[in-house]
Amino acid sequence: MASVELQNLTFHYPDLRTAALSNLSLSVRGGEFVVLAGPSGSGKSTLLRLLKREVSPGGRLSGSILLDGRPLEAWPAREAASAVGLVMQHPDNQLVVDSVEHELAFGMENFGMERSAMRRRMAEIAGFFGLEPLLSRRTDELSGGQKQTVNLASVLMLQPQLLLLDEPLAQLDPLAARDLLGMIKRLNDEWGITVIMSEHRIDDLLPLADRVVRLERGGLAFDGPPRGFAEEAWRRQEPSWVEALPAVTRWALSQPHSETIRDSGPPPLSVKEARQLLDRGHLAAESGSTRQSPSSAAARKPLLQADGVFFAYDKRSPAVMSGLEWTIRQGDRIALFGGNGSGKSTLLRLLAGLFPPQRGEVLLEGVKLKRLPEAERYTRIGYLAQNPLLHFAYDTLEEDLFQAARRAECPDPAAEVRRSAERFGLQRLLDRHPHDLSGGERQLGALAMALFGRPQLLLLDEPTKGVDAAAKTRLAAHLRTVHESGTTMVIATHDVEFSAAYANRCSLLFQGEIVADEEPETFFQGNLFYATPLHRLLNSLTSSPAEEADVR
């Protein structure tokens, strides 16, 4: 069990005048589960990397880091490497070799362990994580969640006492993220490993954590228990603090009688706790938002129609789309849900005309997509891939935007680029290389490129993945203005809260067909899984009259 002690830690990156971390003092007891919160660029990653000596960034460091009471520099190389484990954000890039079994063994090989000892530990860890069925698989065949589990397991092969996690859930879908989080919690509970985990979205983490540490501009902004954090955030009422709270907590604290909650105990952090408060009569169950439904959908003109679309990637592989029928009407803002690997991305690509279906047709205003010339097709239907980096091809953002504007046949591309950069707040970033932009900035850049052609329809694939809360709010605002200027939108997403706040229609893709296609309120009310925590809380209360009559 490892304790960590930071004493007056200050760190400057070379060439930068402002400190990445300034005068930070913190002590973490052995076996604690610490969540590291804070906006992008607040120094979370820097701190985690400084704790892991092998990957610590170069720069000026003052103050000291003590691990188990011993300065980190004083640890022998091998001991330091095994005592501290690090899992990073991107599941793919942490995999070194080709097969799962070998990947797990990689760390042990580096330590020159005996074969029999390696096999024994392999048996144990693979058993703990349930990885036995995957051992002989190739790492590139795994899903994102499985990859990240392998990464976690291979770090644990070295039996670290301190586990550092740098946004390990950001690239995962919610279900996989929850699984991995459960695993991390188990490690902390059952093995007593000290965990320090940073994350943009900490609402799922708050109920699990022992302690929340919030960094702001390299300094300590909060250090205390999760409930204390919730209270502090509510007291401050700053958007960046409140956004970090779970939706239920936000809802409970925003209720008219929230003072009674504070009197009766700590704020609720989970649906279960909020229910208990409701049952005790501290809260009244009324859902605040009864949004006005938009003008009847059927009246609007169909824009894009999928007519019996059938698609499979391979003759032998199962069909991804099996006779899909779907109509997208003008003015729709559709949130497209569906499980992992249900074919949401494939569907968007089919709708964008990036590849043709094997059977069936996609019609844009009644014209078959394959009849439209490619350039026209891609201008009228904008498509944003899950990884925005795929859209960039040139050395600077400006060049990329300029080429896109020219392709869209704007009369004055340079002016158009300036206007668009201003609109999306990208002016300062124009001379940057696309690789040097943050996830949210890339997203906006790709969106700007797609909008030069004034598309009638915009298809977005998981635009909120790996993006922090502030960037998400910004993106939502931009999407809203784009929609108001007459662009229809389809957003494939896992982010239920984002789409509940934003969409005017929700569709569910299952086994290659659209199985639900409704307005958000009706859609969420019937669901338990594809529902916001708030809906889950309120659904259980507002049982239908028929059921109530039965009880009596």
Place this chain on the structure above:
Amino acid sequence: MNEGFGVRSLHPSVMLMYYAGGMTFGMLLFHPVILLCGWAASIIFNLHMDGGKAWKRWAVPALSALLFLLVLNPLVSHRGRTVLFYWGDIPITLESVVYGVTMACSLMNLVTLFISYRILITEHKFLYLFARVSPKAALLTMMASGLVPRLRRRMQELMIVQKTRGISVTQGSLVLRARHGTRLVGNLLSWALEDALQTADSMQARGYGTGPRSAYPAFRFRVRDGAAAAGLLIAAAVIFFLWSRGNGYLTIYPRLGSVSLSNGDISVLVVYILFLLLPLGWEWRDRKTWQALNYKT
């Protein structure tokens, strides 16, 4: 296929010995009859491994190479005393025809052995053998074989999305296509480099380079491996001994000797076939146990 069964259960070092011997003798015993018999044995071996599936795939290119050699050798080599006929003014000699046939047989032997080598020596076994010679090179091989499919998939994604921006290698003039192609590859590479930095971090974080490495793949040397190794060694010793006494090869140049097999040749042939079929003993033995198991239930 089941790795713990029959020939596949043998230790990689024994299999290496088998293939080293098989390939050496396939070149040493330069006699068309012996080589033809050896070829037959290798094919039987292949049939046992995967029902001849892999061999069928290779059959067409291999047999065309065989024909090519058969025709080419007499045309370019005019050594030998016995002229069969003149093709134009090119003398075609019996010796060079027989030499071509023998060489083709030898080549077929090697190809057939190589096919079963590909089935039997899996990546895992190869690494086990290789990692002892050079752990770094073995790691590099593994990393490369993990990287290539990743890059290929990235490239596909990139091509699909960049198509929407008009950057494509399937449309436009040749110059434009080439320019777009280099742009795509350049993009892919800068992306790969970016990722490689993170991979390097992940390696360092797990203690890479902190000291000597060990290798994980493990195979146990069992009694059957010992027996197989002993059998192979004895057979090889006998073949070498007989060969050094002038048996088991055909004198072709300058004048073709007798093609018929002497007693010594026959002994070499028998031991050679034994050598090639020896690992199959385990295959047959293990199949029997399966049959016994099946009858019972």
